[in-house]
Amino acid sequence: MRIGELSRRTGVPTRMLRYYEEQDLLHPDRADNGYRSYPEAAVYRVQQIRGLLDSGLTTEIIRNILPFLDRPDQLHPHPDCLTAETTALLRGEAERIQARIDCLGRNLRAIREYLAAVAPDHAGEQA
Structure with a gap:
């Protein structure tokens, strides 16, 4: 095709x-x-x-x-593809993703804290 x-x-x-x-x-x-x-x-x-x-x-x-x-x-x-190079790449990628998750978690908490401060009636709602 x-x-x-x-x-x-x-x-x-x-x-x-x-x-x-x-x-x-x-x-x-x-x-x-x-x-x-x-x-x-x-x-x-x-x-x-x-x-x-x-x-x-x-x-x-x-x-x-x-x-x-x-x-x-x-x-x-397949496990055969997990060479030392691929393993290192995957570990680095896992660390990068975890850092992004941590950053997003901090941002989410900051947004919720801000909403709680400016709109206390809606503080319990999910952002």
Whole structure:
């Protein structure tokens, strides 16, 4: 299938599909005229990439674990892909995500404290 059809079937803009190719996440064949040609399995691969990106992983980490995701519904890498480099990347990513969670928690508390101060009648409501 061509890039436009893959875009329609996955909901991912063609520009992003080209970016995934630049990041070595997608590997389309090229027709004689230079057009990209994607196999049917690319639909599932793009869905995996989107799911991993949405979970906060970087393209570098995804590039390291993607070869080990052999089933369309599997988003857990096989233990064989946990090289020292991948393990370090994942640990760093976990620390980055935790720092973001901590920051969001502080921001949420500050917003709730502010709301309690300026709108005490609504202090118990979830922000």
